[in-house]
Amino acid sequence: MEKRLIKKNTLTGIAGKMADEFKVWAPVKQEENVIFSPLEKNEQPFFAYLNSKNAPKQIFFPHTETLMKYTSTPKGMVFAAEENKADKTVLFGVRPCDAHSFALLDMLFDQEKYKDQYYINKRNNTTVITLACVEPPYATCFCTSVDGEPVDDKGADILITDIGDNYLVEFVTPKGEKLANYFGETKADAAAETKKKEIAEKAKQAIKSKIPAHEIKPILDVNFENPIWATIHGKCLACGTCTWMCPTCHCFDISDEVKGNDGVRIRSWDSCMFPLFTKETSGHNPRTSQKERWRQRVMHKFKYYVDNFNAIACVGCGRCVMSCPVNLDIRKVVEDIAKIK
Amino acid sequence: MENIESKLREEAKRLLLEKRADIIVGYEKGTLPLTATPCFVSTEAEADKLVYNELCTQNLAKYVHDLITAHKNSQKRVKPEDRKKKVIGVVARGCTTRSLIIHLQERQYERDEVYIIGVPCEGYVDKKNLAKALDSAEIIDGNLDGLQLKIKTAAGDKTIAVSDVIAPNCAVCRFNNPIISDIMVGTPAPVKNPATEYDKISEFEKKDIAERWDYFTKEMEKCIRCNACRQACPSCYCPTCFAEQSQPQWVGIGEDKSDTQVFQCMRLFHMVGRCVDCGSCISVCPMGVDLRNYLKKIDKDCWELFGTRAGSSMEEMPPLGKFSEQDKEDFIYNP
Amino acid sequence: MARRKFATLKRFLNYIGVEGDRTIFTWVSASEGDRFAQVIKGVTAKVKALGPANKMLKNIA
Numbered sequence: 001m002e003k004r005l006i007k008k009n010t011l012t013g014i015a016g017k018m019a020d021e022f023k024v025w026a027p028v029k030q031e032e033n034v035i036f037s038p039l040e041k042n043e044q045p046f047f048a049y050l051n052s053k054n055a056p057k058q059i060f061f062p063h064t065e066t067l068m069k070y071t072s073t074p075k076g077m078v079f080a081a082e083e084n085k086a087d088k089t090v091l092f093g094v095r096p097c098d099a100h101s102f103a104l105l106d107m108l109f110d111q112e113k114y115k116d117q118y119y120i121n122k123r124n125n126t127t128v129i130t131l132a133c134v135e136p137p138y139a140t141c142f143c144t145s146v147d148g149e150p151v152d153d154k155g156a157d158i159l160i161t162d163i164g165d166n167y168l169v170e171f172v173t174p175k176g177e178k179l180a181n182y183f184g185e186t187k188a189d190a191a192a193e194t195k196k197k198e199i200a201e202k203a204k205q206a207i208k209s210k211i212p213a214h215e216i217k218p219i220l221d222v223n224f225e226n227p228i229w230a231t232i233h234g235k236c237l238a239c240g241t242c243t244w245m246c247p248t249c250h251c252f253d254i255s256d257e258v259k260g261n262d263g264v265r266i267r268s269w270d271s272c273m274f275p276l277f278t279k280e281t282s283g284h285n286p287r288t289s290q291k292e293r294w295r296q297r298v299m300h301k302f303k304y305y306v307d308n309f310n311a312i313a314c315v316g317c318g319r320c321v322m323s324c325p326v327n328l329d330i331r332k333v334v335e336d337i338a339k340i341k
Numbered sequence: 342m343e344n345i346e347s348k349l350r351e352e353a354k355r356l357l358l359e360k361r362a363d364i365i366v367g368y369e370k371g372t373l374p375l376t377a378t379p380c381f382v383s384t385e386a387e388a389d390k391l392v393y394n395e396l397c398t399q400n401l402a403k404y405v406h407d408l409i410t411a412h413k414n415s416q417k418r419v420k421p422e423d424r425k426k427k428v429i430g431v432v433a434r435g436c437t438t439r440s441l442i443i444h445l446q447e448r449q450y451e452r453d454e455v456y457i458i459g460v461p462c463e464g465y466v467d468k469k470n471l472a473k474a475l476d477s478a479e480i481i482d483g484n485l486d487g488l489q490l491k492i493k494t495a496a497g498d499k500t501i502a503v504s505d506v507i508a509p510n511c512a513v514c515r516f517n518n519p520i521i522s523d524i525m526v527g528t529p530a531p532v533k534n535p536a537t538e539y540d541k542i543s544e545f546e547k548k549d550i551a552e553r554w555d556y557f558t559k560e561m562e563k564c565i566r567c568n569a570c571r572q573a574c575p576s577c578y579c580p581t582c583f584a585e586q587s588q589p590q591w592v593g594i595g596e597d598k599s600d601t602q603v604f605q606c607m608r609l610f611h612m613v614g615r616c617v618d619c620g621s622c623i624s625v626c627p628m629g630v631d632l633r634n635y636l637k638k639i640d641k642d643c644w645e646l647f648g649t650r651a652g653s654s655m656e657e658m659p660p661l662g663k664f665s666e667q668d669k670e671d672f673i674y675n676p
Numbered sequence: 677m678a679r680r681k682f683a684t685l686k687r688f689l690n691y692i693g694v695e696g697d698r699t700i701f702t703w704v705s706a707s708e709g710d711r712f713a714q715v716i717k718g719v720t721a722k723v724k725a726l727g728p729a730n731k732m733l734k735n736i737a
Contacts, residue, residue, distance in 0.1 A: 032472065032629055033563075050479070053628070054565070063565070064595030139481055140373070235379040235404070239569035241627050257593055259736045268595040274568070276585050289411070325569050325625030326399060327371040327378035546691065554693025554731065599734040606692065606732065613684050635692065642687050647680065661680055672683045674702040676711075676718035 001177060003188035005166045014182050015045050015092045022127075023087040025059055027052050036091075050137035051095050051317060055247035057105065059091055060122045064268040067118070067254070072261040084117055086125040090179070093131040097143045097315040099155035101247035102128060106155075107309040108250060118267075127175055130156035134199055135206065140318030142209040142331060148315050150207060151200035163195045211331045212338040213302060213312050219340050220303040224295070226340060232333050233294040235326045240271035242320035242330075248301070248313045251277070272296045298333060345393050345460060345527040349432065352458055352526055353388040362430030362456045366404045368397040375466070375483040375490065379404060393432060394485050395503045398465050400619040402440030402575035405429050409450045410578070429455050434462035435516035436619035439652030440575035442521060443615055446652075446659055449578065459522030461530035463488065463503065464511025465620075469629060471506045475499060510620040510633065513538035521655055539641045545634060556634075557602070563628040564601045566594075570622035570632060571608055576615040583607060609635045614643050614660035617652050694731055697722040 006014070018024050019039050026045035028037045033053040034046055066082045102123070109119035133141075133150035143150060153159040157176030161168045168188055171177040243249040253270035256263055270277055273294075278287045287293050305313035314330075321329050349367070356362040369380035369390045377396040381404075382388050412427040419425075433441065438457060445452060471480075471490075478496035485491075488503045511517070515535035519525065545553065571577045571584075583591045584604050592607070593600040609632070616636045623632050643649055646669060649660040682701040690696040700719050704712045723729075 030563075032469065032477070064597065138479055234381050237403075237569060237572035237625070239572040239625070240567040241569050241625075244565050244567045245627060253594065255594060257595075257734075257736050259734070262736060264736050266593075266595055270594075271567075274585075321373070323627045325573055325627075327373060327376050329372040332372055550690075550693055550695060553691065557692040593734065597734060599732050602732045610685065610688055613681070613688075635688075638691050639684065639688060642684050646683055646687075661677055664677060664680060668680065669683065672686050672701060673679075674700045674715065674718065676702075676714040 001171045001173075002180060003171070003193065004169045004180070004183050005186040005188045005192060006169055006184050008162070008165070008167055010184070011047055011093075011160075011167065012045060015039065015090075016042075018090050018092070018179070018182060021088070022090040024090045024092055025056065026092040036094075045092065047093055047131065051098075051319075053319075054245055055101065055317070055319065056091060056094050056098050057101060057247050057250070059089070059126065060102065060105065060119050061109070061250060061252075061269075064266055065118060067265045067267055069265075070263045072263075084121050086122045089122070089126040091126055091128045093160075094128060094156075095133055095137070095317070096130055096150060096152040096154065096156070096159075097141075097148050097317040098247050099128055099130045100143070100148045100152065100315045101155065101317075103155035104248050104305075104309075104311055104313055104315070105250055107311060111309075127157045127179055128155060129158045129160060129176075129179075132159060132161040132200070132203075134162045134203055136203060138318055138322065140209055140321045140331075141207055141316060142211055142318060143316035144204055144207045145209075145211045146213045146312050146314045146316045149200065150203035151196070161196050161199065163192055163199060166192070168192050168196050209318070209331065211316075211334045213314065213334060216302055216334055216337045217306050219337055220299055223337075223340055224299075228337065228340060229291050229295045232336065233290040233328075236273070236290045236294060236328050237326055238273055238275065238290055238293070239325065240269075240273050241323050241325060242328075243271035243273055243297075244269065245319040245323045247315055247317055247319070272300070294333075298330075298337065302334070346391065348526045349393055349458065349460070350388045350391050352524060353382055353391055353430065354385045356430050356456060356458075357383070357385055357388065362428045364408065364427075365391075365430035365432070365458070366401045366408070367391045367432040368393060368399075368401075371396075374480045375471075375485070375492065391432070393460055395463055395465050395488070395507075396485060398468075398508075398621070398624045399573065400437050400440055400575050400617075400621040401431050401433065402437050402444065403573060403578075403621070405431050405441065405455055406444055406449060406575060406578050409454055426454065428453070431455060431457060432460055433457050433519055433522065434460050435514065435518050435520065436462075436617045437575075438519040438521050439516060439617035440619065442652040442655055443576055443617070443659070444578075445655070446662075457519065457522040457524075459519030459525040461519075461527045462511070462514070462517040463530050464507040464514065464517065464533065465624075466490065466503060466506050467508035467511075467620075468624060470508070471501070474501050474506050508620050508624070510618045510623075514618070515650070516617075516653060520653065539637065541634070542638050542641050545638075558598075560631045560634075561602045561605055562598065563630050564605060565628055566596060566601060566604065567627060569625040569627065570630075573621040573625040574612075575619070575621070576612060576617075577608070605630075605632075609639065612636055613639050614647075614649060614651050614662075616640055695726050697726055698729060 015026055024039045025036050026039050027034050027049050029046045034049040035053050036056040068081050070077055070079045109116040136150050151161055153172045157173045159170045159172055169183045251270045252267050254267050256265050279285045301313040353365050365382040368377040370392055371378040379399050408429050416424045475494050478494040481493045483492040490501045492499045513535050514533040517533055518529040592603045643660050647660040686699040689699050702715055
């Protein structure tokens with residue numbers, strides 16, 4: 001597909017222009033955190049960021065989402081499906097790892113036997129513009145170990161790469177190409193493409209943190225009862241920071257909230273780290289301790305997802321590594337598992 | 342600190358060897374540069390990984406409670422005469438011992454179930470302050486040289502004094518040395534500067550009510566309900582938190598503004614006479630919510646109204662567990 | 677003990693930004709019918725003066 005060159009100082013302007021036509025989600029600086037947020041009028045996006053504090057998955061899979069409403073009337077319950085509307089949206093400037101996470105979430109929410117209309121509708125109405133990592137943002141980045149790359153178009157509709165003097169803009173999907181008129185007229189030449197390839201290779205080599213993510217799958221297959229599970233979770237606080245920050249964690253809970261005669265059914269994020277996650281109505285909890293919860297987290301990412309969709313449910317962004325309050329490092333957990341004989 | 346570390350390891354080995362403790366909760370080096378993380382030591386060989394320095398942030402009393410509770414639960418189906426006692430050793434500085442005192446006063450376990458290895462404290466490095474001092478440049482490598490941080494960042498090398506990036510709660514700490522201990526490793530550290538501890542709170546109190554509410558709203562909007570604050574807090578040990586009760590449900594599970602505010606408000610208020618200002622909840626918060634502004638207020642009120650500081654003495658009853666005839670009555674409404 | 681909780685609660689809520697006149701505490705004996713009426717009148721007047729409470733209020737639907 002088509003490739004173009006844009007000047008480096010035009011990015012903010014393009015995002016601003018898009019805001020007239022679309023709802024634009026972009027990184028913004030809020031105090032010390034950079035987070036993804038819908039741009040307000042004349043608000044400046046902050047593109048000089050490493051990666052956002054939280055994962056942008058909330059755009060397709062919000063923390064809390066209303067599924068339907070109901071009202072109790074003298075004639076009985078009246079149900080109303082929540083209008084499943086999605087604004088035309090542009091997600092501007094996600095990192096390749098986060099865009100990769102969208103491709104992974106699609107496998108689950110948009111699969112043959114189960115289609116999640118709430119997710120799909122938002123996904124279909126959103127154009128994802130990826131900003132490649134020319135230099136790996138953090139020492140904790142390990143995307144190359146989990147099928148990602150710092151310059152990569154997985155999950156993206158448009159890929160923007162800093163090639164020194166200019167940005168190279170690549171339209172990856174037809175959805176991305178529809179926005180071509182925002183990116184000027186300058187066609188990219190072969191030299192620009194070569195340059196990008198060089199940069200991509202260099203960036204890939206610069207990722208130093210590596211984990212044996214693929215190697216542990218056969219080990220996990222046969223080690224559900226291994227004593228190692230009793231050792232890794234010790235210091236885990238059982239908070240949900242890792243799962244909340246994670247771009248691929250997607251477990252949710254559905255609950256009703258009622259006030260007077262009105263009620264709503266909401267879906268909200270849930271975390272396998274919480275004791276309440278598996279608690280049953282009877283009061284019984286099949287996962288009695290953090291040991292089982294941690295096993296679930298590792299299994300889900302590196303075994304079950306591979307079994308179901310042939311993909312590892314981790315994009316190597318390193319958010320859980322950096323945000324874990326007690327430094328329970330998933331890289332070390334994976335390494336330790338790889339050592340099981 | 343090198344001296345303390347080697348003594349600490351020796352002490353841990355001795356305790357395990359003499360079977361005076363079954364497991365020791367301490368700190369080890371973290372996987373990220375300039376971090377220390379909680380660890381558990383149950384063999385002599387493991388004791389060599391123990392560290393103790395200004396990078397140790399967590400209040401380990403939380404783990405003492407967790408371990409004892411888990412052990413007691415595992416003993417429930419054992420005949421009373423066959424039940425075993427488990428002794429948890431813990432590396433404890435001032436604030437940790439205050440939390441242990443709170444646990445003991447609240448009858449969570451007996452004094453002989455915990456073996457306290459007291460350590461002095463110079464205060465710990467605050468992540469936020471450090472990031473500010475480094476202009477948010479990523480730390481690539483670093484080490485602690487005495488009370489100097491030698492840091493290699495993405496933007497060049499830098500040397501920072503620990504005292505410049507110390508956590509706000511440590512800078513005004515009144516109890517930086519253990520209040521109770523079974524053995525003390527190292528000599529007590531000089532007292533900090535507690536005279537200014539309530540300055541910020543007094544200033545905030547003077548603000549207009551609308552301004553105070555705006556600040557509360559703004560801070561609580563950052564909260565993502567990950568529960569890290571609650572989970573890291575040694576005083577938050579309820580088997581089922583009110584936030585997770587479903588019959589009745591006190592607070593919604595979503596990210597509705599009111600739910601976040603109510604959750605935080607109730608958790609904070611549960612800390613009356615129980616918050617030891619260890620800063621654990623603040624250091625674990627991924628979003629940097631200013632919880633201390635509220636916790637310190639609670640501490641201040643407790644001191645002003647009841648003359649008590651949480652966990653500051655084994656003998657004194659918790660402030661909400663008693664009353665005094667001298668208590669002020671100005672809050673009582675008389676038409 | 678309850679009074680200590682109320683003393684701190686009133687201060688705490690006021691500190692976060694909930695008007696002090698919304699947290700009211702007093703003692704009324706079962707024999708003090710008149711005093712009870714006075715208290716309720718007073719409380720109602722105070723709250724009316726403040727207007728509807730809209731903080732930490734959840735609106736669903």
